[in-house]
Amino acid sequence: MSTVEGRVDGMSLRHAMLGLLADRPASGYDLMKRFETSLSNVWPATQSQVYGELGKLTKAGLLEVAAEGPRGRKEYAITDEGREELRRWLTEAAPDPVRRSDVLLRVFFLNHLTPVEATAYLMGEAERAAGQHQALEEVERNVDWGDDPLSVNGRLALEYGLRFMAMREEWARWAVEELGRTRR
Amino acid sequence: MSTVEGRVDGMSLRHAMLGLLADRPASGYDLMKRFETSLSNVWPATQSQVYGELGKLTKAGLLEVAAEGPRGRKEYAITDEGREELRRWLTEAAPDPVRRSDVLLRVFFLNHLTPVEATAYLMGEAERAAGQHQALEEVERNVDWGDDPLSVNGRLALEYGLRFMAMREEWARWAVEELGRTRR
DNA sequence: TTTTGACATGTCAGAGTTGGAATGTCGGCG
DNA sequence: CGCCGACATTCCAACTCTGACATGTCAAAA
Structure with missing residues (x-):
């Protein structure tokens, strides 16, 4: 009953938030910053979503308001129930993600x-992929890779x-060749 | 005014339908079958979406009802305006798709x-990827690769x-090793 | 002839996502 | 002191997507 109602598929935003709060308590504002930086390439989220979800998760008992600060700041902390749900999500078999791809479309x-x-x-696809590859290399150089478990995962991602x-670029270049071959 | 209102980013369902109808006219039912087969791995769609979109596209002048058949069947055909929109979409620079990935999350x-x-x-990730790879190889064997331009594109996809x-599997196996290394 | 299954369209509620607007507070700099 | 920028929350309208439900027609097999 307490397991947040609308189950199963999507709504990973919840779990992203539980995951962030499992490290340490934070306010909605703090979470937003983390969504804008580390998670922006993996799971973007907007203010409305984050604050809305904070409310729902609190009502569901997966989070609690641990402290209140200066400007109406509410610091949320994960509850034991929340930790359980996070673990459940992490260990459950990930469903085959049937992703939409407008590139392939x-x-x-x-x-x-x-x-x-x-x-x-x-x-153009090849170049876009190459550009993003470069951007990621840039990130790799600029992040200070401490030994903390946080950045271990970041490195994997x-x-x-x-x-x-790299795959996207190679594929696009291959496809160009292929198109040239079949045209003849 | 006539360029379908809610512009820009998503709503590629529209363009998928325009693309399918650019080959030949079809009913909503026909389109559904094609979404369930060739396009299922690229851009899944449900009935409600398809029929809803057929209505909107017709109202917007990108499609027209070319003929009516037996069981209330309505055969839709793309209009010149629709073809223009399709070309516009195909040639426009694809925006960097910031995909959500629950795997990475x-x-x-x-x-x-x-x-x-x-x-x-x-x-588990590695095995799922390997399984899907096998499934695709299966598809590759079973499709009869005619020379028609249709299946040329299919082959690229x-x-x-x-x-x-292949990349996903390799990455997952690499990540396992990496996790083992840093644990020590 | 009856019934089944493929053909065919339509509507709806609910969740998720986006983007923006509105509102207010505190700390520090000039 | 006054103001600006960072901090911080809340609400909302619009759209997409999913999954289910509802309805009806036609052809052919049993």
């Missing part, structure tokens, strides 16, 4: 463009991003 | 599990999937 309809235009699109962007 | 909070549990999660799953 465009690829599906590339035949409605001229070969030149289609090639240009794919080259970053590596995922690097590999993903 | 979990990775971020892996430190709230025991090393054994965390490793199990990553191994399929290859993307294969490379993506």
Whole structure:
């Protein structure tokens, strides 16, 4: 009964918040900053969502207001029940994520463009991927990799991003070639 | 005024439908079948969405009812304006898609599990990726690759999937090792 | 002939997401 | 002292997406 109602699939925002608060208590404002920095590439969230969810999670007993500060600041802390839910989510089998991909969707309809235009699109994809790859390398250089467990996970995620962007670029370049081959 | 109102970012469902109808006219029912087969891994859609969108697109002048058939069947065809919009979407620079990834979100909070549990999660990821890779290879074998431009694009998309799953598996196995290293 | 299954469309409630606006407080700098 | 910028919360309108429900027609097999 107490396990937050609308179950199962999405709503990972909840778990993102539980995960952040499991490290240490924080206010909505603090959480926002963390969503804007470390989590921005993994799970973006807006103010309205964060504050709304704080309310729901508190009402559901997964969080509690641990302290009140200066400007109406409310510092939220995870409860034991919240920790349980976090663990449950972390250990449950992740459902195959059927992701939507507008990049691939465009690829599906590339035949409605001229070969030149289609090639240009794919080259653009390659360059975008390369650009993001560079951006991630930049991040890698600028983050001070302490030994804290936090940044261990961050490193894993970053590596995922690097590999993903490399793959995207390689695929796009391969696709350009392929398009050239079949055109003849 | 006629360019469908709520612009810009998402709503690629619209363009998926325009893309499908650009090949040949079809009913909502026909479209559903194509969303369930070829497009299911790229852009899943439900009945309610498809029929709803058919109405909106028709009202917006991007589609028209070309013919009516037996069981209330309405066959929709793309209009010139619709073709324009499709081309516009295909050639416009795709915005960097900031995707949400619940897989990575979990990775971020892996430190709230025991090393054994965390490793199990990553191994599971590797196996899921391997499974999906196999499934795609299965698809590759079973599709008859004619020369029609349709399946050319399909092949590009399929290859993307294969490379993506391979990357995911490799990354997960790497992450397991990495976790083992830092634990010591 | 009856019944089943494929064809075919439509509506709805609820959750999630976005983006913006409105409001107010405190600390420190000039 | 007065003001600005950072801190901090709350509410809202609009849209998308999901999943279920409701309804009806036609063709062919049993």
